[in-house]
Amino acid sequence: MARYYELKELESKAPKLFGIPTGTKLDEMFYRIEKAGEGYVRKPLGGIPHLAVINITGVPDTGKSLLAEQFAVKQASSGYRLLFVTVESPASFLYSGLKQRSQAMNVDFSKVEENVVVIDAAEDDELRENVRALIDTMAYAIKEKKCSNVVIDSVTGLYEHREVMARQIVRQIFNFLKKFRQTGVLVSQKRSAQASESAEAAGGLAVAHIVDGTVVLDKKLIESRWDVSLYGLEIGDVLRTLRIDGCRLTAHDTRTWVFEITEAGIVDIISPLPEFIKRKER
Numbered sequence: 001m002a003r004y005y006e007l008k009e010l011e012s013k014a015p016k017l018f019g020i021p022t023g024t025k026l027d028e029m030f031y032r033i034e035k036a037g038e039g040y041v042r043k044p045l046g047g048i049p050h051l052a053v054i055n056i057t058g059v060p061d062t063g064k065s066l067l068a069e070q071f072a073v074k075q076a077s078s079g080y081r082l083l084f085v086t087v088e089s090p091a092s093f094l095y096s097g098l099k100q101r102s103q104a105m106n107v108d109f110s111k112v113e114e115n116v117v118v119i120d121a122a123e124d125d126e127l128r129e130n131v132r133a134l135i136d137t138m139a140y141a142i143k144e145k146k147c148s149n150v151v152i153d154s155v156t157g158l159y160e161h162r163e164v165m166a167r168q169i170v171r172q173i174f175n176f177l178k179k180f181r182q183t184g185v186l187v188s189q190k191r192s193a194q195a196s197e198s199a200e201a202a203g204g205l206a207v208a209h210i211v212d213g214t215v216v217l218d219k220k221l222i223e224s225r226w227d228v229s230l231y232g233l234e235i236g237d238v239l240r241t242l243r244i245d246g247c248r249l250t251a252h253d254t255r256t257w258v259f260e261i262t263e264a265g266i267v268d269i270i271s272p273l274p275e276f277i278k279r280k281e282r
């Protein structure tokens with residue numbers, strides 16, 4: 001029979017609130033509010049909230065995979081095991097990506113090799129089309145390799161051509177990650193028809209409603225004189241932005257930030273958009 005809990009019983013189960021570093025400024029954008037005298041102060045978590053399932057969404061070529069890989073490298077190089085489920089690009093390409101990211105982030109790649117466990121769903125139709133099979137494989141890998149973090153790039157690839165299933169598939173993955181006490185990063189793709197700065201991903205709002213928080217990546221092509229004078233960029237340049245679109249588990253920065261993708265493929269978050277504009281005006 002289903003049971004109920006006295007609130008007090010849940011105390012020992014409640015997750016502690018601390019950050020799991022991503023290796024980007026995102027780490028300072030989630031915070032705890034603490035009472036200090038009469039007022040309150042913000043204490044950055046230093047990462048995405050522990051045990052959160054965070055969705056990274058955006059239209060093509062906005063840096064979602066780079067950000068997810070950066071998180072993987074940061075965690076693995078700090079000695080934490082991470083399970084990377086690659087759905088879009090075959091595992092051999094993921095290897096090269098993680099190697100490049102490690103070099104750019106100046107970390108020991110041998111530690112990354114040691115601590116990243118990979119499931120290649122890109123080259124395995126069964127894993128991509130049967131979420132039960134994928135979850136069983138993930139459960140086996142997590143137990144066997146003692147993983148504490150999971151990246152899936154992307155969940156959209158798990159319901160291609162059957163977007164009515166999106167909610168069910170994401171829900172099963174979400175529940176699984178909670179049950180196995182994993183901190184998760186799920187990449188999801190947006191159709192270009194969807195408002196690009198919104199959290200809505202392919203498959204409707206399924207992902208954003210189910211996960212604990214969403215980070216929206218966006219890009220804007222500079223194509224008018226107005227853009228040039230506003231942003232201080234050249235015609236044809238790309239302005240990249242990032243925003244935390246809600247997080248249930250903790251307080252967070254709500255501003256739109258400007259970021260760059262460096263030559264080496266690193267996501268470098270620069271400043272809030274209004275500050276970026278002011279700086280360009282000077």
Ligand SMILES: Nc1ncnc2c1ncn2[C@@H]1O[C@H](COP(=O)(O)OP(=O)(O)OP(=O)(O)O)[C@@H](O)[C@H]1O
Nearest residue numbers: 059060061062063064065066189261262263264265
């Ligand atoms: N060294 C690099 N390695 C990879 N990408 C780089 C590098 N330098 C710059 N980039 C830029 O970053 C973009 C890659 O972003 P990324 O692959 O993370 O996009 P995405 O949001 O995952 O796109 P998609 O939805 O198509 O998977 C490239 O298209 C390129 O413009």
Ligand SMILES: [Mg+2]
Nearest residue numbers: 064065066088
């Ligand atoms: Mg990608």
